[in-house]
Amino acid sequence: MKVLxxxxxxxxxxxxxxxxxxxxxxxxxFGDYELSAFDDLYGxxxxxxxxxxxxxATYEAADDAVGANRESANAADTGDDDKAKExxxxxxxxxxxxxxxxxxxxxxxxxxxxxxxxxxxxxxxTCASSGGYEDCPLGDQDCCFVEIREEYQALQQLCxxxxxxxxxxxxxxxxxxxxxxxxxxENGNDVHxxxxxxxxxxxxxxxxxxxxxxxCFKTCEAEGTYCFGSIVNTSTLPNINFKLxxxxxxxxxxxxxxxxxxxxxxxxxxxxxxxTTAAALTLDIAxxxxxxxxxxxxxxxxxKATTSxxxxxxxxxxDEEMLYWGLQGADxxxxxxxxxxxxxSLKAVSAAQVSGPTPPKVTDLA
Numbered sequence: 001m002k003v004l005x006x007x008x009x010x011x012x013x014x015x016x017x018x019x020x021x022x023x024x025x026x027x028x029x030f031g032d033y034e035l036s037a038f039d040d041l042y043g044x045x046x047x048x049x050x051x052x053x054x055x056x057a058t059y060e061a062a063d064d065a066v067g068a069n070r071e072s073a074n075a076a077d078t079g080d081d082d083k084a085k086e087x088x089x090x091x092x093x094x095x096x097x098x099x100x101x102x103x104x105x106x107x108x109x110x111x112x113x114x115x116x117x118x119x120x121x122x123x124x125x126t127c128a129s130s131g132g133y134e135d136c137p138l139g140d141q142d143c144c145f146v147e148i149r150e151e152y153q154a155l156q157q158l159c160x161x162x163x164x165x166x167x168x169x170x171x172x173x174x175x176x177x178x179x180x181x182x183x184x185x186e187n188g189n190d191v192h193x194x195x196x197x198x199x200x201x202x203x204x205x206x207x208x209x210x211x212x213x214x215x216c217f218k219t220c221e222a223e224g225t226y227c228f229g230s231i232v233n234t235s236t237l238p239n240i241n242f243k244l245x246x247x248x249x250x251x252x253x254x255x256x257x258x259x260x261x262x263x264x265x266x267x268x269x270x271x272x273x274x275x276t277t278a279a280a281l282t283l284d285i286a287x288x289x290x291x292x293x294x295x296x297x298x299x300x301x302x303x304k305a306t307t308s309x310x311x312x313x314x315x316x317x318x319d320e321e322m323l324y325w326g327l328q329g330a331d332x333x334x335x336x337x338x339x340x341x342x343x344x345s346l347k348a349v350s351a352a353q354v355s356g357p358t359p360p361k362v363t364d365l366a
Contacts, residue, residue, distance in 0.1 A: 115220045116144035117228040118161035124264035127158050128229070128236045136162035136219055143168050143216050143340070144228065146267065148327045150211045153201050153259040158327075160228050165340075168216040175213055175335050196330055198244075199256040213327070217267050217339040225319040229265025230298065238263035240296045240303040242328050247304065250288040251329065266296055266303075266324025267339065271346040271360055272317035272353070273297070275308040282306045284362050285323075291362045294329035298322060317353050323365075 119131030136143075145163035149156040163171075175194035194213035195201055201211055220227035230239060241263050248257040273281050285292045286304050296303030298320070308321060325334070346365070352358040 114142075115223065115227065116160065116162045117220075117231050120157070120159045122157055123155065124158065124229075124238045124262075127160070127265070128231050128238070129234050131160075131231070132234065133220075133223055133227070134162055139164055142219060144219050145171070145214065145216055146228070146327065147171070147212065147214045150201060150213075151209070153198050153257065155262075156210060162219070163216070165216065168214070171214045172216055172335075176332065194332075194335055196328075196332065196335060198251075198253040198259075202256060202258070213330075213335050215267070215327075215335060215339055218270075218343045225322055226268050226270065228267060229324075230268065230322065231265065237300075238265055239298040239300060240264055240266055240324060240326065241300050242296070242326055243302055243304065244328055247288060251293060252331070263300060264326070264328070266326045268343075269295070269323045269325055269346050269365065270343045271323050271350055271364060272319065272321040273306065273323055273360060274317045274321050275306045277317060277353070278359050281360050281362060281364075289362065291365055293331065294326045294334060295365060296324050296326050298324065317350070 114136050115133045116136060117127075117131055118134040119127035121127040121130055143163055143165035144160060145168040146158075146160040148158055176192045193211070195211040196213060218226075224230055224232050229236070241261060243261045244251070245257055245259060245261050248254055251257065272278075273285070275282050282297075285295055285297070285306070288304060297306045299305050299307050303324075303326065306321070325339070342365075346360075349358070349360050349364050353360065
């Protein structure tokens, strides 16, 4: 705006020097330019408009006033913003006569104990041999995820690793079609993505479609026992023998299960069971009573039989007597459950065993 005012003043001066008619206008070489279109466009009265010193001075004074008002307003806005920031942020508190600064140290690295075993494989053995531990980044510290894909009762893909808890729960919510809530799987409800009942993987219109099931659980508190499958490193072998075919009569699908038994891994429950101090629970698991159908011991011969091979055998439960949830053999209710909450509860039961012993029960696993 000041440039325009200066230009107008120069034009007025040139016209004054040229005479009253203003036709001899040629200030600083502007006489070679046709400016009537500019005047018509911006409403200055065309080529007949007479610019004088009074108009230029008045225009420039008005421009300066607008600029001063704008600067004053900006200063006031800045002050308001500063006050707003003081109200929003509490890292620095200002008191009369004294300024107190509270220093904060942001967390820039993940907690090394908050890990998940990460793999994307087509078998449990490959999950161990090609996977590895990963530090969960900030925001993902409290959740490991697992996704299993099966087709016609055979494992097609196994993925596990760190995941934001909200994102994991959103994925888990896709397991079952909410419009069919309450409809039992055994009644032919095959609209779900997750179909853990093996009857649905070989009977019905979706028998050849993949079953996709997802769950969320606690991050590792230490590498090994409290991580997926208690995998230690890439040389770790599957520690559970899932005898789903041998024991099919004990499961809802019965004879519909045709695939062979296989070795694999499970999710640690945080509950340990010794054959002596937890005799009732170990017997219930062996007998495959309700609530224990997908609960297994780390037994490569039969996941339903305890071996109690720990260093504290027949005394107090130890980490080698960890119980696991198997992805195979689980029902719809388990796939919908909050495993992290269950693990925290079972961790408390295990803590009581150390000072007890307090024998764990089937109801503890519910």
